[in-house]
Amino acid sequence: MSNVIFSSQATAKGGRDGHVKSDDGLIDLKLVNPAGKSDEKGSNPEQLFAAGYAACYDGALNHKANEKKKKIESSITAEVSFLKDTADGGFKIGVTLYVEIKGVSQEEAEELAKEAHDFCPYSKATRGNIDVELKPKAV
Template identity: 75%
Template sequence: MSEVIFTSSATAKNGRDGHVKSDDGLIDLNLVNPASNKDDKGSNPEQLFAAGYAACYDGALNLVAKQKKKEIKSETNAEVSFMKDEADGGNKIGVTLNINIEGASPEEAEELAESAHQVCPYSKATRGNVEVKLNPKAV
């Protein structure tokens, strides 16, 4: 394993209809499966993954822009879909990243978005396993 910079930890109990809590208590959420429970309020694994991916990708985008000496402002929205997996009859996730980049032309936005996708740790982790669609937009 590579050199560890830091480790985060969270514990889930009772799966999709349970509870998740981070080791520091900042995340302390009830989980609700929106596919089977439309009434109760709570988070779900896809929502938590979307938050993490959006933050990680937006950080990678700003890092790439800085390396290219391009000053931008950005906002990344991650849509994580829970889907049927035709291959094995189970389930899978898919991700759409909607990326707004201020201070870049449409061509630069495309280039920055693709470069960020190459270096983002979440993109690296999902590459070849999860379909990820990039929707960069110069604003």
């Protein structure tokens, strides 16, 4: 890897029914498999991925809006689904990004959403690996 700007670390133990903790302790969560039979409360890998993707994508969206000198307010909801993979009998994830943008027309919202998807590091990392659906909406 070249040109590293920063790195973050988290350690997981016990898989989907375990625990995850970041090296600085800000993330320190019990994990509970939502597909399991437990009534316990906890987070899961898909929820954590959704939070990271939503934040990263919103940053990319605002960057693209600033480049175009558009003053916007935005809200991103990333829905990460745990799916059965019919190709190999295993599992995979899919993402729907609900993109709400205030301050632009619907056409501009769609254009900004696509540009942000092309620019966002999470989108780049997942491109060709998982299905990502954009749902832009001018509000």
